[in-house]
Amino acid sequence: MNVQVILNEDVPNLGRTGDVVKVRAGYARNYLLPRKLASEADEKNIRAFEHQKAMAMRKREAQRIAAASVKEKIEAITLTIEARAGEEGKLFGSVTNIDLERALREKGFAIERRKIVLGEPIKAVGDYNVPIKLEAEVEASLKVVVAAQAE
Numbered sequence: 587m588n589v590q591v592i593l594n595e596d597v598p599n600l601g602r603t604g605d606v607v608k609v610r611a612g613y614a615r616n617y618l619l620p621r622k623l624a625s626e627a628d629e630k631n632i633r634a635f636e637h638q639k640a641m642a643m644r645k646r647e648a649q650r651i652a653a654a655s656v657k658e659k660i661e662a663i664t665l666t667i668e669a670r671a672g673e674e675g676k677l678f679g680s681v682t683n684i685d686l687e688r689a690l691r692e693k694g695f696a697i698e699r700r701k702i703v704l705g706e707p708i709k710a711v712g713d714y715n716v717p718i719k720l721e722a723e724v725e726a727s728l729k730v731v732v733a734a735q736a737e
Contacts, residue, residue: 587611590627592635597623604639606632653720656695660718660726665689671711671734680707681732686716690728708732 588608593601597618601607606627609618618624625631667689670678683702690697703717714730 589614591618591624592627592631593618593624595623604635650721650724653724656720657724657726660690660695660728663693664729664731665693666731666733668733668735669711675711675734677709677711677732680709681730682707686728686730702728 587610589611590606590608591614593603593605593607596602600609609624614624614626619626625635665686667681667685669681672678683699683704686702686704687697687699697718697720701719703719708714708730711732711734714732716728716730718726718728720726
């Protein structure tokens with residue numbers, strides 16, 4: 587005998603969160619329901635899930651709009667970082683995402699360093715474009731100028 591359940595989490599070989607699937611009664615009773623991987627697919631639970639899904643969509647959309655406005659502000663600025671450098675423009679240290687986070691915080695942006703996608707530290711004087719992953723679909727490009735520090 588099969589029963590319908592709503593998946594609360596992704597279950598391998600069965601479905602993704604929010605899918606309504608038919609499974610054997612024993613599988614649902616002994617595995618899915620006790621582990622809170624699924625809930626029964628009655629009208630009340632389906633309505634509640636649809637409501638939660640709509641709320642999550644609205645929240646995600648609001649976050650995306652906020653990230654888009656931050657993206658515009660970030661792309662409008664140029665970050666200048668001064669570091670000690672040798673005669674050939676090679677830095678004695680390096681500029682990392684921690685340094686970029688600190689410089690952005692001074693400009694008024696609260697961006698976590700994990701969102702600054704710097705493949706490897708900057709080790710030479712010059713102009714760079716550093717991607718910043720604000721949201722899943724929103725990525726800003728920060729202009730960074732690394733200059734030699736005047737001694």
